[in-house]
Amino acid sequence: MKRSLRLARVLLSVQYAYMLEYRAEIALWALSGLLPLIMLALWSGAGAAADLSLSPAELRRYFLAAFVVRQFTVVWVIHIFEEDALQGRLSPYLLQPLHPFWRYLAAHIAEQATRVPFVLAIVLAVWLLGAGASGWPPPSTWLLGLLVTSLAFLLRFLLQSVITMACFWSERAAALERLLLIPYLFLSGLVAPLEAFPPGLRRLALATPFPSMIDFPARLLSGGEVDLLGGLFTMAAWTALLLPLFLLLWRAGLRRYAAMGA
């Protein structure tokens, strides 16, 4: 226990120091998640909020929350793992008595910590432009929202890690992420609140893990009506499915690992 705590502290502080060097890049990355705000502009421009049983203020809060959730659930483990596996950097990691994915997880968390000021600045800017005119839900609601956001991050990290295991079989596995990104983009609630979908499409979306990654936390964060227990149960169910799959693929993949590079 004491060892794990020390390990976590060291990993996080090292990765945080490392990420601080990438400040300029992370500021740019924060800008790259503007899609929910662009969609907000479109939805309010089309005057469509009335059809969605959402008031314009609720719509604005929803997309602003979706933006925040998106910022703290960005996952890039497949890209870094592909590079590490191809260049042979994975080999020394494998010699250490620590699963290499803990290192990647720590890097993600550290990157999110670096992101906080940029995200706050953008949220504040949108707020001042009028999105926040309608007030914000009480602290208990959005603290819960932030907690669920970090669960959503873990779920997305896990899902991408499962796909990442394809790196053991192919040199270009990161291309798979492009495929995974499509349902994530269109079914998660990033481009439209799920109420806007026709019933059939909505059922399809709810049968995938993607709404748990944006829609559910964003709804909590913006103080909308949610089925809290149901949402948490869905997340737990997907985790219970994906985690064993990841461990299984990891063991199978390691046997194939050829330790390329130096």
Add this chain to the structure above:
Amino acid sequence: MGRYLRSLGAFWSSSLAMELEYPLNALIELLSVLGNLAGSVVVLALFYGRGHDLGGWSWDEALVVLGVYTLLDGFTSTLLQPNLGAIVNHVRTGSLDFVLLKPIDSQFWLSARSFSPWGLPGVLAGLALIWLAARRAGASPSLPTLLGTGLLLVCSALILYSLWFVLAATSIWFVKVWNATEVLRSTLVAGRFPVSAYPPALRTLFTLVLPVAFLTTVPAEAILGRTTLPWVLASLGMALLSLALSRALWRYALRYYTSASS
């Protein structure tokens, strides 16, 4: 000139040979183009299905804009991503030294060295969508209109190239603007929709600062036969200006290149 053409032939045939080692990627890219297209059409349908329109554009006209976007996205995957995405690595590892020593213009080498055939499905799908949607929107383009549209599409491609190149060239200073070009890609998704669908402030931003309007809306208007001369001239001017800027910035940036220590 002949030397450049011959080099281009050699560059592209060697990259083609390399890319064809990964035939599975063709399938992934095809699926990703189709998936993205289907998703974008669904999003458009969410607006139009409720009887709202986007900035006064009809359904078919909005599809033309989407077609232009798909075409440019294919162009990005074919040429911009494989070439300009690699500049950062050249700077970081110092292999830019070798590029600068070659008896050929460094900007040309960096911009045209690789060619990925996997963007071509996007280009074809975009052209097909533009053609079909324009026909359905009632446009019967004459030869001058077609030539004009072609010219405007070339302008879009040049503007897009310059944006990418400028961003990639800043890696000389920041070194670690890893994937900064991904940011551009995700911000330009705003071009999936006609620019008049956005609120006035954003419209100005998308015309003057981040010229999304010139990228997709202006060529779409041209094929629908409703563009005006000032817009054509503005688009030409924008293309020439951004190209000149990218050239000037590259020459300026090279003065600060200090190579990577080994």
